[in-house]
Amino acid sequence: MSINDRLTEHLNRGTVGFPTAFASTIGLIMASPVILTATMGFGIGGSAFAMAMLIAVVMMLAQATTFAEAASILPTTGSVYDYINCGMGRFFAITGTLSAYLIVHVFAGTAETILSGVMALVNFEHLNTLAESAGGSWLLGVGFVVVFGVLNAFGVSAFGRAEIILTFGMWTTLMVFGVLGLIAAPAVKLDGWFGESMVGTDLMTILSLVGMAMFMFVGCEFVTPLAPDLRNSAKAMPKAMILGLLSVATCMFIYGAAMKRQVENVLLDTASGVHLLDTPMAIPKFAEQVMGDIGPMWLGIGFLFAGAATINTLMAGVPRILYGMAVDGALPKVFTYLHPRFKTPLLCILVVMLIPCLHALYLGGNADHIMPLVLAAVCAWSFAYLLVTLSVVILRIRRPDLPRAYRSPFFPLPQIASSIGILLGMWFITPPGMNPADIYVPFAVMLGGTAVYALFWTLVVQKVNPFKPASVEEVLAKEFSNEPGHPNNGYIDHAAKTV
Amino acid sequence: MSQGTLTTGISTMLQKLSELFSARRAPAGYRPGVTLEHLRRNLGLASFEQTEPTVARASLGDGSLQLEIVERTESQLLMHLVMTEFVIRVPASTEGTASFDLHHSGAVRRTGICCRQRAGDVALLAVLQAKLQEDRALYQALMPLDFKRLRIDLDGRQWCVRLEHMGGSEVVNRMPAFRRYIALSREQRDWLLQSLSVLQRVLRTL
Numbered sequence: 001m002s003i004n005d006r007l008t009e010h011l012n013r014g015t016v017g018f019p020t021a022f023a024s025t026i027g028l029i030m031a032s033p034v035i036l037t038a039t040m041g042f043g044i045g046g047s048a049f050a051m052a053m054l055i056a057v058v059m060m061l062a063q064a065t066t067f068a069e070a071a072s073i074l075p076t077t078g079s080v081y082d083y084i085n086c087g088m089g090r091f092f093a094i095t096g097t098l099s100a101y102l103i104v105h106v107f108a109g110t111a112e113t114i115l116s117g118v119m120a121l122v123n124f125e126h127l128n129t130l131a132e133s134a135g136g137s138w139l140l141g142v143g144f145v146v147v148f149g150v151l152n153a154f155g156v157s158a159f160g161r162a163e164i165i166l167t168f169g170m171w172t173t174l175m176v177f178g179v180l181g182l183i184a185a186p187a188v189k190l191d192g193w194f195g196e197s198m199v200g201t202d203l204m205t206i207l208s209l210v211g212m213a214m215f216m217f218v219g220c221e222f223v224t225p226l227a228p229d230l231r232n233s234a235k236a237m238p239k240a241m242i243l244g245l246l247s248v249a250t251c252m253f254i255y256g257a258a259m260k261r262q263v264e265n266v267l268l269d270t271a272s273g274v275h276l277l278d279t280p281m282a283i284p285k286f287a288e289q290v291m292g293d294i295g296p297m298w299l300g301i302g303f304l305f306a307g308a309a310t311i312n313t314l315m316a317g318v319p320r321i322l323y324g325m326a327v328d329g330a331l332p333k334v335f336t337y338l339h340p341r342f343k344t345p346l347l348c349i350l351v352v353m354l355i356p357c358l359h360a361l362y363l364g365g366n367a368d369h370i371m372p373l374v375l376a377a378v379c380a381w382s383f384a385y386l387l388v389t390l391s392v393v394i395l396r397i398r399r400p401d402l403p404r405a406y407r408s409p410f411f412p413l414p415q416i417a418s419s420i421g422i423l424l425g426m427w428f429i430t431p432p433g434m435n436p437a438d439i440y441v442p443f444a445v446m447l448g449g450t451a452v453y454a455l456f457w458t459l460v461v462q463k464v465n466p467f468k469p470a471s472v473e474e475v476l477a478k479e480f481s482n483e484p485g486h487p488n489n490g491y492i493d494h495a496a497k498t499v
Numbered sequence: 500m501s502q503g504t505l506t507t508g509i510s511t512m513l514q515k516l517s518e519l520f521s522a523r524r525a526p527a528g529y530r531p532g533v534t535l536e537h538l539r540r541n542l543g544l545a546s547f548e549q550t551e552p553t554v555a556r557a558s559l560g561d562g563s564l565q566l567e568i569v570e571r572t573e574s575q576l577l578m579h580l581v582m583t584e585f586v587i588r589v590p591a592s593t594e595g596t597a598s599f600d601l602h603h604s605g606a607v608r609r610t611g612i613c614c615r616q617r618a619g620d621v622a623l624l625a626v627l628q629a630k631l632q633e634d635r636a637l638y639q640a641l642m643p644l645d646f647k648r649l650r651i652d653l654d655g656r657q658w659c660v661r662l663e664h665m666g667g668s669e670v671v672n673r674m675p676a677f678r679r680y681i682a683l684s685r686e687q688r689d690w691l692l693q694s695l696s697v698l699q700r701v702l703r704t705l
Contacts, residue, residue, distance in 0.1 A: 321670050340607070
């Protein structure tokens with residue numbers, strides 16, 4: 001059977017349908033930093049932030065068509081790694097993949113650790129007062145990490161069936177609160193749907209808010225690794241991404257408009273210029289305004305479970321991966337140590353516990369550090385997006401013969417639009433009042449470290465040309481060889497990607 | 500709308516909701532058999548046949564050991580684990596019902612093998628424990644083996660051993676998206692096959 005026939009057969013098969021792919025694209029909305037970003041964005045930018053969101057949506061839709069084409073050429077579980085590897089070679093593939101997932105995790109994971117406690121407790125006034133007097137509500141997030149780390153060390157698994165409830169629950173919660181907030185009589189007199197901008201409405205200001213707005217939509221590419229498992233993926237994949245983005249945008253627009261209508265953005269601190277909507281305190285105010293006493297409790301419980309489940313996933317999965325890498329020799333042998341009784345990789349669990357906890361402790365759990373962390377994560381994500389777009393363009397030019405079950409329409413306009421948008425977003429990423437060095441320096445340090453590692457790994461360990469693109473046929477053949485029933489007699493083939 | 504149509508509609512909806520949240524529902528993105536295929540290459544056995552999407556049968560070259568390998572999944576938020584369980588069935592010389600869990604003892608280092616009875620004939624526990632201490636081959640094979648669970652059941656006239664190893668498993672993450680297979684190393688594979696072979700021999704005489 002030719003590679004074309006196998007690819008067509010592969011794309012039409014699959015074990016999951018459109019609803020799963022759709023759920024994956026909107027899954028990110030439940031993350032606490034996204035909701036805080038929306039609250040802050042609408043708080044400082046008002047209508048200017050709404051405009052920045054529109055620009056971000058258009059950019060991300062253009063980017064989604066690129067990802068969909070890449071997934072139709074290479075429906076592999078390696079996803080981003082394989083796209084960049086076939087377009088630009090292993091050096092960029094390793095750098096881009098680590099940038100997209102690991103660096104993002106270092107920044108956004110720490111933000112989630114700090115915020116999961118803050119966002120949950122801020123909705124329970126008495127508990128919050130108690131937590132603040134004990135050192136800060138952010139310590140609850142650190143507590144989650146420690147508790148779930150210890151539970152996993154004892155081999156206890158939690159939140160087994162929570163996925164569907166949490167993914168749709170959070171989206172539904174925000175929609176319900178948003179719609180009720182719009183229907184209810186306004187508590188604030190507003191000019192327009194989103195109110196006036198506190199930082200101006202000129203083009204430069206709007207561009208400086210695009211980076212923040214992008215954070216609400218990045219992650220739609222997470223659905224692309226589902227391509228091999230998705231029935232009729234050439235059609236279902238782009239549909240899921242586009243509908244997912246529009247759903248998130250709709251939800252956030254409604255939430256933002258309702259928040260501005262119901263919560264007065266009062267000045268909390270004249271010295272620093274901090275307003276209520278710049279802080280997580282705005283969320284219980286909004287919930288109470290919309291739904292009375294039950295509102296903050298509903299949101300608080302939602303954030304509590306969502307934060308706990310996200311952290312538990314981290315504690316259950318990553319240590320096992322580190323253990324696997326140590327078994328393969330990619331990490332020191334000491335990481336293969338298992339507890340005698342529970343057979344859990346204790347050292348790996350400890351490392352995974354320490355990274356976000358120490359990072360959060362280093363930052364002192366200060367909520368002021370959240371936005372620079374989020375924006376540094378956006379930079380890392382944007383960098384990986386640029387590499388994927390470049391790879392898809394390179395493959396169109398170099399390999400026009402490749403079978404493409406889905407082709408990005410109006411090529412190369414979406415690619416040009418998304419790349420220009422991303423570059424502008426990165427250039428103007430610092431919102432008014434923030435120090436650019438707080439965003440660019442940690443991002444540059446992490447990216448530089450990743451690039452050095454990628455160069456060392458390809459040149460010294462793998463001993464390959466780091467800039468030679470991989471053959472699409474070879475990558476596909478390797479992916480197809482992992483399917484059940486396909487003969488392959490290698491002993492250990494390192495079938496899985498290291499990242 | 501008639502009452503009958505409404506009742507049928509509600510019943511169908513409840514059934515679908517029940518399936519959606521059912522513990523038996525496979526996690527999203529789970530590909531039955533993919534982890535088994537990775538494991539097949541790790542085991543390198545001449546005879547390995549996938550009999551069902553999540554079940555395979557394998558045997559040693561000389562046919563002295565027949566085993567069944569079954570995939571099972573464990574869901575997390577936007578992530579799932581796929582584990583494989585090795586199952587052997589051995590005819591028992593006596594009839595009865597019993598269930599035992601075996602695990603390593605020790606707080607930091609492995610110091611021995613412990614046997615815990617879950618149910619059934621108490622007299623069998625002492626016999627099994629004695630065998631574990633006496634049989635050097637079994638002890639030597641089990642001590643370095645990274646088994647996560649080892650369960651021995653007696654049901655009527657048949658013993659059933661279920662062993663889950665740390666290797667031969669896969670982490671499938673959806674956010675961030677990646678999957679990683681945890682390999683069964685060559686040494687662990689040898690200890691695993693030896694453990695199962697010796698357990699088969701020991702249980703036949705028990």
